[in-house]
Amino acid sequence: MQNIFKDFVRNFGIPRLIILGFFLLLCVMAVFLGLDFAELMSSSLVRIGMNGILVLAILPSIVCGTGPNFGLSLGILCGLLGGLIAMELTLNGFTNFFAAIAFSIPLSVLVGYGYGLLLNKVKGSEMMFAIFVGWSVVSVMKIGWLVLPFNSPEMAWPIGRGVRVTIALLNREVSQLLNNLWAFNVGGVIIPTGLLLFFVICCFILWLFMRSKTGMAMYAAGDNPRFARAAGINVDRQRIIGTIVSTFIGAVGILVYAQSFGFYQLYDGPMMMPFIAIAAILIGGASIRKASITNVIVGTFLFFGILVVAMPVANAFAADIASMAEITRQIIQNGIILYALMQAGKGDAA
Amino acid sequence: MKDNPKLNRDPGHAVKKKVTSFLTNNMVTIMFVVLSLLAFQVSGMNSNLYITDIVSRISRNSFTVLALIIPVIAGMGLNFSIIVGAMAAQAVIIYVTHWGVPGFAGIMLCVALVTPLSILLGYLTGHLFNRVKGQEMITGLIFGYFAMGIYTFIFLQLVGGVLPMDNEVLVLSSGVGIRTTIDLYGGLRYGLDDLFRLPLPVMLIIAGLIAAGYQLFIFMRSDRLKAQRFNMIIGIAGSLLVVVLAIVLMNSNSLIRLISIPVATWLAIIALCFFLFFFTKTKLGQDMRSVGQDRHIAAVSGINVDRVRVIAIIMSTVLASWGHIIFLQNMGAWSTYGSHMQIGFYAIAAILIGGATVTRATIGQALLGVFLFHTLFIVAPAAGRELFGDAQIGEYFRVFVAFGVIGVTLAMHAWKTKLQSNQGIRAIKDE
Numbered sequence: 153m154q155n156i157f158k159d160f161v162r163n164f165g166i167p168r169l170i171i172l173g174f175f176l177l178l179c180v181m182a183v184f185l186g187l188d189f190a191e192l193m194s195s196s197l198v199r200i201g202m203n204g205i206l207v208l209a210i211l212p213s214i215v216c217g218t219g220p221n222f223g224l225s226l227g228i229l230c231g232l233l234g235g236l237i238a239m240e241l242t243l244n245g246f247t248n249f250f251a252a253i254a255f256s257i258p259l260s261v262l263v264g265y266g267y268g269l270l271l272n273k274v275k276g277s278e279m280m281f282a283i284f285v286g287w288s289v290v291s292v293m294k295i296g297w298l299v300l301p302f303n304s305p306e307m308a309w310p311i312g313r314g315v316r317v318t319i320a321l322l323n324r325e326v327s328q329l330l331n332n333l334w335a336f337n338v339g340g341v342i343i344p345t346g347l348l349l350f351f352v353i354c355c356f357i358l359w360l361f362m363r364s365k366t367g368m369a370m371y372a373a374g375d376n377p378r379f380a381r382a383a384g385i386n387v388d389r390q391r392i393i394g395t396i397v398s399t400f401i402g403a404v405g406i407l408v409y410a411q412s413f414g415f416y417q418l419y420d421g422p423m424m425m426p427f428i429a430i431a432a433i434l435i436g437g438a439s440i441r442k443a444s445i446t447n448v449i450v451g452t453f454l455f456f457g458i459l460v461v462a463m464p465v466a467n468a469f470a471a472d473i474a475s476m477a478e479i480t481r482q483i484i485q486n487g488i489i490l491y492a493l494m495q496a497g498k499g500d501a502a
Numbered sequence: 503m504k505d506n507p508k509l510n511r512d513p514g515h516a517v518k519k520k521v522t523s524f525l526t527n528n529m530v531t532i533m534f535v536v537l538s539l540l541a542f543q544v545s546g547m548n549s550n551l552y553i554t555d556i557v558s559r560i561s562r563n564s565f566t567v568l569a570l571i572i573p574v575i576a577g578m579g580l581n582f583s584i585i586v587g588a589m590a591a592q593a594v595i596i597y598v599t600h601w602g603v604p605g606f607a608g609i610m611l612c613v614a615l616v617t618p619l620s621i622l623l624g625y626l627t628g629h630l631f632n633r634v635k636g637q638e639m640i641t642g643l644i645f646g647y648f649a650m651g652i653y654t655f656i657f658l659q660l661v662g663g664v665l666p667m668d669n670e671v672l673v674l675s676s677g678v679g680i681r682t683t684i685d686l687y688g689g690l691r692y693g694l695d696d697l698f699r700l701p702l703p704v705m706l707i708i709a710g711l712i713a714a715g716y717q718l719f720i721f722m723r724s725d726r727l728k729a730q731r732f733n734m735i736i737g738i739a740g741s742l743l744v745v746v747l748a749i750v751l752m753n754s755n756s757l758i759r760l761i762s763i764p765v766a767t768w769l770a771i772i773a774l775c776f777f778l779f780f781f782t783k784t785k786l787g788q789d790m791r792s793v794g795q796d797r798h799i800a801a802v803s804g805i806n807v808d809r810v811r812v813i814a815i816i817m818s819t820v821l822a823s824w825g826h827i828i829f830l831q832n833m834g835a836w837s838t839y840g841s842h843m844q845i846g847f848y849a850i851a852a853i854l855i856g857g858a859t860v861t862r863a864t865i866g867q868a869l870l871g872v873f874l875f876h877t878l879f880i881v882a883p884a885a886g887r888e889l890f891g892d893a894q895i896g897e898y899f900r901v902f903v904a905f906g907v908i909g910v911t912l913a914m915h916a917w918k919t920k921l922q923s924n925q926g927i928r929a930i931k932d933e
Contacts, residue, residue: 273913273916273917273920274913274916275916275920276919276920277912280640280912281912281913283640284905284908284909284912285909287905288902288905291899291902291905291906292902294901295895295898295899295902298892298898299890312892313891313892427647475654475658475659476659478654479651479654479655479658482647482648482650483651483652483655485647486644486647486648489644490630490641490644490648493641493644494630494633494641496634496637497633497636497637
């Protein structure tokens with residue numbers, strides 16, 4: 153019995169236990185403080201749906217062996233570009249949303265391909281390289297947002313050049329589009345059916361893809377490159393495919409995120425987003441080399457659940473609520489990434 | 503592949519080879535010199551303004567950049583965790599400002615307090631790095647963000663509440679948390695800089711005379727080859743030329759002659775350079791070098807690898823915290839929760855622009871890098887305004903350059919190691 157418990161702790165990881173414990177503690181405190189549980193549930197569900205696809209985007213990159221995709225900002229930028237093109241064409245509602253996804257497909261395939269080629273050149277230090285590629289491209293796109301020819305009055309600054317820092321989606325009827333689709337109320341908890349359904353469909357499609365021939369080859373390439381090569385799999389090609397898929401899901405992810413949030417956040421917006429997504433999948437039990445859809449769902453649920461519940465609980469104790477949520481996020485997020493790096497280090501030493 | 507002896511005898515080929523290897527090894531630096539010169543031309547900037555700015559930037563940033571050298575020697579790559587040292591410095595400065603110790607005494611108190619704190623933090627960082635050998639850089643970067651969360655938590659949520667601090671100027675009106683900007687005016691501002699200032703020409707004359715005297719001293723004592731003696735004569739002549747130019751400058755009515763140099767700060771930087779220079783000659787410095795070259799061979803030859811690595815990080819953290827004190831006392835007003843954020847990236851970008859790599863960094867590269875990087879920092883907004891009619895573009899461009907340079911260097915390093923290991927495999931196969 154004790155051994156089973158020990159094994160469980162070792163496999164699950166102490167930090168994850170702490171995080172789970174912290175989450176439960178927060179929930180208990182929320183109950184004792186008499187917070188509106190239904191409202192907390194509703195906003196947790198929204199946060200899970202809106203961030204879930206970004207977390208999902210990390211999965212293919214881990215599976216194909218390039219490690220957690222710290223350069224997810226590239227995919228996010230593709231999605232934002234697609235979204236802005238759809239805005240420029242003054243499309244409304246679902247047409248706008250799906251047009252944005254359609255526009256971002258060629259962009260993310262192209263970008264993902266180039267990025268995958270680069271990652272193949274730096275095997276062994278992909279993560280560090282990816283962070284700086286992501287940040288460099290975000291900085292380049294800051295110049296891009298200033299000089300790209302977007303003229304629609306909703307996006308451009310009235311004076312001067314460039315597009316605004318945040319672009320409201322309300323006028324194009326995209327804001328809350330999926331959230332409100334088939335949404336219903338159960339005992340005060342609002343279930344954003346459309347949003348959750350979209351997340352589940354995306355998970356399912358990726359799950360199917362991972363079971364296809366390409367998906368299996370990708371698993372093999374990521375799991376043991378030498379063995380895969382011996383089995384006749386082109387490892388470099390699989391890594392590129394994984395990167396492209398990750399980039400594309402990232403693009404879809406930001407569009408879903410933005411429609412729920414109500415705004416496109418440009419300029420510095422995408423800079424730290426990959427870190428949040430990576431932290432979520434790691435909390436869900438993924439490591440730097442292994443991940444599954446379950447990890448994505450569990451991690452998204454735990455991480456964003458904590459962030460939602462922490463805010464009103466902190467309200468009761470801390471002075472500055474907004475910053476407390478941000479601090480909690482920063483400590484948990486970077487703590488879990490550090491833990492994952494340490495676990496990977498152990499594997500190397502052995 | 504074997505070298506062709508015939509080719510090696512050809513002097514023209516040797517020169518050509520030298521030139522190509524010089525160009526490829528210093529590609530980043532050369533690119534930057536060209537870029538800076540172009541941007542300077544385009545910006546149409548007043549050279550007085552530029553020189554004033556670059557002098558103050560070099561004096562406030564060099565110390566932190568020099569703090570990066572030791573971990574590189576110990577084979578731990580670019581130390582992204584110097585940001586931890588910067589936060590330690592900020593924590594101490596907040597308290598010293600609260601106690602109201604002004605000027606040089608305040609700076610010394612800061613140094614005295616920050617040193618044990620950074621030793622402790624460096625010790626923790628070093629042990630963390632020992633658990634992730636080979637991944638120190640990304641761990642350092644993430645650890646920096648992690649520590650930032652804790653720093654923000656302490657100073658925004660605890661100070662004033664759990665940790666009492668009764669100070670209306672520093673603490674937010676709600677009574678908990680430090681304000682988002684802290685002004686050191688009337689306190690620590692220029693605490694080190696104002697200790698002793700000299701006008702730029704006087705400083706140049708002194709530096710020129712010292713350099714000339716030193717070289718003359720060596721020249722008299724040595725009996726080296728003619729070529730080397732010739733180099734020394736050129737050195738002496740150059741130093742004296744600087745002196746003459748400085749005298750001319752003093753008597754001109756150019757505004758540059760009015761720039762005052764914070765001598766104490768420069769002495770601190772020079773002292774650090776000397777320390778680093780002599781440190782690499784000590785037993786510990788040599789141990790670090792061997793650990794940097796090959797951990798396993800070092801371990802076999804009886805060096806306690808883990809201990810040496812921890813010491814390297816402790817030294818780097820302590821130096822970075824001192825460097826950040828120098829930086830902040832010069833800046834005066836600083837952002838409590840933001841001014842440490844970019845320190846690591848900008849310092850690392852600077853040393854890389856100077857020609858350093860993940861495995862090699864020298865004092866000269868650090869200083870040259872600070873000069874080039876901050877030149878671009880000064881002229882980029884003006885160049886952006888002239889070229890595109892928007893200073894913002896120049897500002898975004900310089901941020902891109904900082905991240906881009908780090909990315910390119912990391913990629914080149916990874917690529918080189920990959921090539922080398924491939925060659926190694928091939929060599930073994932050939933045998």
